[in-house]
Amino acid sequence: MTGERGVEPGVEPGADLGVDLAAVVAEQPDPLLFATVSGAHLYGFPSRDSDVDVRGAHLLPVDALVGLREPDETRSRTWVRDGVEIDLVTHDLRKFVRLLLRRNGYVLEQLLSPLVAHTTPTHAELVALAPATVTSHHAHHYRGFAGTQWRLFEKTGELKPLLYTFRALLTGVRLTRGGGLCAHLPTLADDAGAPDYLPDLIAAKAEREHAAADVAPARVRDDIDRLHTALDRAQDTSPLPAAPTAHDALNDLLIRARLTR
Template sequence: MNAQTIDYAKLQKHVDAHPYPLVFATISGAHLYGFPSADSDFDLRGVHLLPLEQVVGLDPGEETVEKECIHDGLEMDLVTHDAKKFFGLMLKKNGYVLEQLLSPLVVQTTPEHEELKAIAKDCITKFHAHHYLGFAATQWKLFRKEDPPKVKPLLYVYRVLLTGIHLMQTGEVEANLLTLNETAKLPYIGELVERKLAGPEKGRLDAADLEFHEQEYERLVADLEVAMEKSTLPEQATGKAKLNELLVKLRVGN
């Protein structure tokens, strides 16, 4: 159902213009989630490395670099964090950074990217469920705010809930809704994706749909809460020492 082919060469040109060396750059957003429309922008995410003088000097470098532009006909939204900030987020039960790090849609990679992916498993805890519960609640509010409600935020609701449930049950980060639904087998997901891809005129729901999806939302929230309680994942991340070692290596070049 992917409505947009990814032109990695064009994306690479945009990444090459980044002011700092990159540890990695991947694609997130609708492309990663499995339901990009023909006009979806490209959410590029990654980790950059500030030069040593901007880390130890009085004038700090850019911890976060954000750029929005249209490049070679592609609308792009680029956000990268300096390695120290990103590594810190990995230890704060932040599902976003894990999804970005482990995204299979890779624009640029390095050996350190592979090292970082290996460390990621030591940063996953059962309390990552709170990230997905919180994001689902935010998207549900956005969904209910529109009259009539739109399909897009509803797809985000289902995506994050299924990602959270899958993470609690398997310890694996999976952000693609269609892949997740191979296991969840929610019969309405395919239709919702098709409606989203069909455009604004098809991407809205009526009152009967709303009642049904509210019940599904509440059911899946409860499923995620139970999955967290039953999860065998640890309560604390154990990857700090490995992240510190990698950060030092990146900074001093050893």
């Protein structure tokens, strides 16, 4: 793990995932401001054959932004390293900040992931500003993500999209109630309203990435509907603001980072 970060760093993913993420960071064409692990490892239910989702923000040089050419603000690559499939996606800091201000739960989770492969002082500043980007309307993100995963579960019957559905709804309920961001399903399984069979489903997913879900469809459907209702109520009564309050501070951070690259 490199650099400093003003939050609990969690585990060092390079040691736990069987792949050298420090080398991945060093190979990037532009400086990475941070790189974290997302996906099933962040959510707490990786399988033996899960890929490693690495997410982060990079910093383009000024001359890439002031000319006639449109810059490539997102870089995406999937490959196998040391026998592990890596899925890498990073955004230029300007795009990352814009997504953060648009109430995007994906980038919020990536920024605050405790599975840190690389960090910098700019990362620490982003983390400190993150609470001022959280709004009651983040419920829309988690509602939409849960709906997409539920439809996939209905189509395939696989355990993975079902766990993603539960994870999204439980994360959304806790966040929208003002309880902070938690993307870790084993932790969320202790929250009020989480079904008591979640730990068994998590254990089953650890054995195989595309295992079928051994569940009673009617019971699961009732639990999902109940969590959707809980998310609706959490949004209606949320103590969170309706809009981010960090716009000016993030704008200043972006300018400073760009001009001192």
